[in-house]
Amino acid sequence: MPTLAIVGAQWGDEGKGKVTDYLAARADMVVRYQGGANAGHTVVFRGETFRLHHVPSGIFYPGTICLIGNGVVVDPEHLLQEIDELEARGIDTRSLFISDRAQVIMPYHKEQDRLEEEVRGDRRLGTTGRGIGPCYADKVARYGIRMIDLLDRASLAEALDRVLPIKNRLLRQVFHHPGFEKEVLLNQFLAYGERLRGRIVDTVTLVNEAAEAGKRILFEGAQGTLLDIDYGTYPFVTSSSPTAGGVSVGSGLGPTRLQGVLGVAKAYATRVGEGPFPSEEKGELGARLRQRGQEFGTTTGRPRRCGWFDAVVGRFAVRVNGITGLAITKLDVLDGFEKVRICVGYRYGGQVRRTLPTDLRLLAQSQPVYEELPGWEQTRGARTFSELPAAAQRYLEALADLCGAPIALVSVGYDRDETIVVRPDLLLL
Ligand code: GDP
Ligand code: IMO
Ligand code: MG
Numbered sequence: 001m002p003t004l005a006i007v008g009a010q011w012g013d014e015g016k017g018k019v020t021d022y023l024a025a026r027a028d029m030v031v032r033y034q035g036g037a038n039a040g041h042t043v044v045f046r047g048e049t050f051r052l053h054h055v056p057s058g059i060f061y062p063g064t065i066c067l068i069g070n071g072v073v074v075d076p077e078h079l080l081q082e083i084d085e086l087e088a089r090g091i092d093t094r095s096l097f098i099s100d101r102a103q104v105i106m107p108y109h110k111e112q113d114r115l116e117e118e119v120r121g122d123r124r125l126g127t128t129g130r131g132i133g134p135c136y137a138d139k140v141a142r143y144g145i146r147m148i149d150l151l152d153r154a155s156l157a158e159a160l161d162r163v164l165p166i167k168n169r170l171l172r173q174v175f176h177h178p179g180f181e182k183e184v185l186l187n188q189f190l191a192y193g194e195r196l197r198g199r200i201v202d203t204v205t206l207v208n209e210a211a212e213a214g215k216r217i218l219f220e221g222a223q224g225t226l227l228d229i230d231y232g233t234y235p236f237v238t239s240s241s242p243t244a245g246g247v248s249v250g251s252g253l254g255p256t257r258l259q260g261v262l263g264v265a266k267a268y269a270t271r272v273g274e275g276p277f278p279s280e281e282k283g284e285l286g287a288r289l290r291q292r293g294q295e296f297g298t299t300t301g302r303p304r305r306c307g308w309f310d311a312v313v314g315r316f317a318v319r320v321n322g323i324t325g326l327a328i329t330k331l332d333v334l335d336g337f338e339k340v341r342i343c344v345g346y347r348y349g350g351q352v353r354r355t356l357p358t359d360l361r362l363l364a365q366s367q368p369v370y371e372e373l374p375g376w377e378q379t380r381g382a383r384t385f386s387e388l389p390a391a392a393q394r395y396l397e398a399l400a401d402l403c404g405a406p407i408a409l410v411s412v413g414y415d416r417d418e419t420i421v422v423r424p425d426l427l428l429l
Contacts, residue, residue: 002259003217004428005247006327008224009263009317009403011271012242013297013304015329015411016264017041020057020220022409022419023262023428028215029065030058031207033250034240035222036073036105036135038128040298045416048089051298054079055086055096056220062092065210067203070101071240071250073135074147076192078105098196099203100148104189108167108180109134115175125236126273128299136239138163147200150193156186204252211257216428219247219258225317226271233360236275244321260426262408263323265314267331267395270304272297276363279307279343293333308370310343314403316356325408325426328396331388332412337375340395344402345369373398379412385422388412 006023008014021043024030032039037053043060044050052059054074056066068074083093109131116133117124127133138144143163149155160182168179193200210217223242226232231243240246248255268289271277280286286306289295295304317323334340345352346366357363376389385393388410400407408426412418421427 002214002428003211003219003253003257004260004262005219005221005244005258006262006264007221007244007321007323008227008242009265009321009323009326010224010269010310010313011226011277012222012224013040013270013272014224014264014266015327016221017043017052017057018329018411018414018416019262019264019327019409020218021045021060022416023218024058024061024064026216026428027058027064027218029067029207029210029217030056031067031069031203031217031219031251032056032072032222033069033219034071034242034246035238036132037075037078037130038132038238038299039222041220041222042298042414043416044414050086050089050091053082053299055082055093058218058220059086059091059093059096062095064095065206066096067206067251068096068098068102069203069207069251070099071246072099073103073105073132073139074098075105075130076150076189076196080192080195097199097201097203097206098147100146100200101204102147103135103139104145104147104150105131105135106145106185108171109138111171111177115177124274126275130299133239145189147196150189151197151200153186153190156189156193157182160185207251207253211253217253218428219251219253221246225320226313231316231320233275233363236273260324261321262325262327262427263317263321263405264327264329265309265317266293266329267309267334268293269307269310269313270295272300272302272304276360277305277307278346278363278366279310279368280305281307289333293330308341308343308368309399310368311399311402312343312346312354312356314399315354318403318405323405325423326400326403326405327409327411328399328407329411331392331396331410332380332418335376335378335380339372340375341370341372342398342402343368344371371398380418382412383420385410385420388420
């Protein structure tokens with residue numbers, strides 16, 4: 001399958017980085033299509049841990065082209081830092097390119113993100129503070145700044161003249177903030193443009209030429225289905241489209257050219273930030289999952305909320321993404337549990353629902369309905385499906401059944417090698 005999207009099927013942090021890195025061994029190109037530095041993708045190999053925020057998880061294979069697509073919001077200062085850190089650790093980043101159409105995260109976006117959260121108080125969303133929401137809002141309002149603007153003084157000056165009068169009025173009059181000076185921003189961001197010149201290119205043509213030449217292309221999603229601006233638990237969502245529909249919009253590959261969608265899900269569930277999470281376990285069990293799974297945010301370090309696998313969410317993700325195969329990660333975290341549970345429905349007002357309600361109040365008041373299965377001793381160390389304990393195999397089969405998609409890959413540890421390929425035909429293999 002030469003073009004494959006890798007999308008989060010839950011609330012983010014499903015292990016997309018690990019899965020992308022594993023599959024990228026056979027890819028010619030890896031493309032990020034949405035999100036920004038709110039993402040934190042962890043890749044572990046040869047005993048080293050890398051945390052990526054902008055850079056696609058294909059960067060560890062020399063020669064694999066890595067693209068930051070037009071749908072991404074780029075923080076140039078942060079990106080340069082990420083590139084410097086990778087280079088300092090001996091990773092060659094010469095094959096990394098950024099779309100000239102991608103929107104730029106400006107300092108006022110980060111300020112606005114922080115100030116809006118402050119005003120929301122108890123109603124805060126728990127954002128990562130990376131300026132994501134305000135940047136996408138400006139894009140849609142048509143006064144965003146694009147990466148191409150950083151390459152030319154007159155273009156950047158013009159773009160700043162378009163946005164700053166509005167932005168400064170908002171910051172000063174509503175938030176009592178001193179605002180931002182055009183000359184300071186102009187010089188600062190032209191300097192970033194200078195450093196990134198040569199990497200800022202027409203990625204839409206690169207993606208399409210690669211696809212036409214039959215190259216193997218991975219599209220690496222950030223965040224997850226339940227954080228999607230349309231399909232997530234709105235307003236507790238991010239401001240982009242992590243779902244498979246976002247691939248086309250955010251990279252320029254026409255939708256008919258995408259051949260497969262791999263949905264990545266943990267063998268249990270986590271969420272970081274605010275918002276409903278029906279199968280959340282707030283007590284001892286949640287703490288056990290957090291400790292065993294090392295569930296602390298890659299970007300913000302916040303403890304992640306933990307709970308059982310939610311198959312209502314899983315089935316929804318299979319539908320809205322058109323998932324052709326599932327990658328179940330962190331199965332090893334459930335090793336040693338006597339019983340494991342799967343949420344198969346929500347009880348509300350004497351009724352059991354098997355679809356995800358739009359109404360958040362209903363979701364918040366829903367009681368999860370569980371199916372309980374026997375646990376197992378150890379999955380870590382297994383390298384084939386048949387090496388997994390029978391109970392773990394049954395658990396995976398139940399997940400596939402309930403979600404409505406076959407299991408294509410299983411991960412039983414954070415290392416690159418701790419991976420089981422179940423259906424190579426559903427992967428880029
Ligand atoms: P992403 O945002 O979807 O790329 O996921 P994160 O990197 O934010 O979070 C996943 C975490 O789980 C990382 O620390 C990974 O190293 C780790 N991880 C991934 N797969 C496995 C696995 O199968 N088992 C264990 N124990 N850890 C894993
Ligand atoms: P990866 O790619 C988990 C969450 C934030 C917050 C909400 C909105 O590593 O899976 P934002 O800063 O995007 O405006 O925050 O979305 N969030 C994530 N949660 N993984 C992520 O990315 C996330 N990116 C954003 O915690 O609840
Ligand atoms: Mg993450």
